[in-house]
Amino acid sequence: MAETESFTIVIEGGAPWGFRLQGGREFRSPLRIAGLTPGGKASKSGLLVGDYIRSVNSIECDGLRHNEAQKLVKSAGRVLNISISRGSGPPPSPREPLTPMRTTTFPIPLPVHSVEVNFNSLL
Template sequence: MTAETAIIKMSRLDCTVPWGFRLQGGKDYMSPMIINRIIQGGLAEKSGLREGDFLIEILKKSTDQMSHCEAQELIMSCSNDLEMKVERTSARIWAPLIKPVAIKPDDQNGTPVKYSIAHDHGHQPWNSKSTTPFDTSVRTIFIDGPSVAKKSDETQHSKKENEEPAYLRSETLKFINESEKRNKSSFNDFSSETFM
């Protein structure tokens, strides 16, 4: 996959209008800064920013050693003009084209709307291979000497059912049982005397 670099420039007249993207990563997260989400119809989408773009520079300052908060503060400090340098791969992730195939009736009688999520055949960057089912046969594994055969799920499941539940083997339950036994024995000592 080849990578391309793009300069994204955004301008807004009002600083209450959001830039229209969500940033993820940073030095403090030990991961590169990535554009995580783009708001549909927002400034970021209109300027060509894409989900999955790696953020390389903000206002010509490298993001290599920048924390997530530092990047946010730098973006907020730029008021109405923002310039970012991003790197993106040429491969695109396929997403289904969702469109209604049946229009909801005007009378609102509860008829469901059908949607098509058919694949757009105009975009096929990969070669899809048919899948094969999982192999369910038992295999033998050699581990430093004798062979150990994997048991089927049914055998393991029935074995677990025959065992006592794990909570009955817990240290806490053992402690509670021992405390109750001690209390009963001390109670029996007192009960030998008659109180009236």
């Protein structure tokens, strides 16, 4: 049976925190830690690559877009409280359904090449 732990990690000292986020609602993927700076604050605090982010400073992250989660981290000030899930169980899924994204297509002008040929010189 898969076992998952949930707990909070406190990182102090202000940015840079030393980790990279991955995922978000628009990617249909839960937010998780994708990378750590070796010897950085996040690494020293016990955060691991693959940890799933549940909340940042008591604000739930389920259903957040990637940039919304980044803003929470950047606005943390001197102390960052990250609640995480860690283990071998299935990853949590964003709870809000995705809304269709609007796509805009812009025509790309093709370069125009002109070649001058003197047909009189071919005769």
